[in-house]
Amino acid sequence: MYKTFRPKLYLPKNYIAKLADTFGIALILCSIGFIIINWSALPNEVPTHFNFEGVADGWGSKYQMLLLPVISIVIYIMMEVIERKPHTHNYPDRLNEKNVANFYKVSQQLVNYTKNISMLLFTYISVRSVLMALGKAEGLSIIPFFSIVALLLIILVICIVKMKKIT
Secondary structure (H helix, E strand, O other), X not given: OOOOOOOOOOOOOOHHHHHHHHHHHHHHHHHHHHXXXXXXXXXXXXXXXXXXXXXXXXXXXXXXXXXXXXXXXXXXXXXHHHHOOHHHOOOOOOOXXXXXXXXXXXXXXXXXXXXXXXXXXXXXXXXXXXXXXXXXXXXXXXXXXXXXXXXXXXXXXXXXXXXXXXX
16 A cells, blocks of 8 residues: 655644634634624524525524524634644645745644634624624625625635745
């Protein structure tokens, strides 16, 4: 069986990654705080699902509002673990002793940004759902939603290009 070169390296997070993590954690806390602050004003039935046009097409108990922050926390923790283990990520065959640290750094960067931009997406959906339930918003505005998704795709492309340039 062919064994690939995958040393375990400790690569500390740089300032930007730490800042992104702070941003992601702050978003989770804001989402939870916003729900708590508005909890007593929420009706018993709140939007829980949206169609492609941003219109609520699923409704449920206000306790379901807590589900998105819980999912955010679980995803954040899982992606943090993945980020810390770059030797388990997928790499091209040209990975070797000279370029392994560069590949690991770009891969960690991709996971970090994906993790924290995902927290932005979950927070946006949580806040917008509360506002809709309170009658202060018409629907899930598609422009911010797809802008966040586009940002995720841009980060992916940038990291793929960076990896292509590693020799």
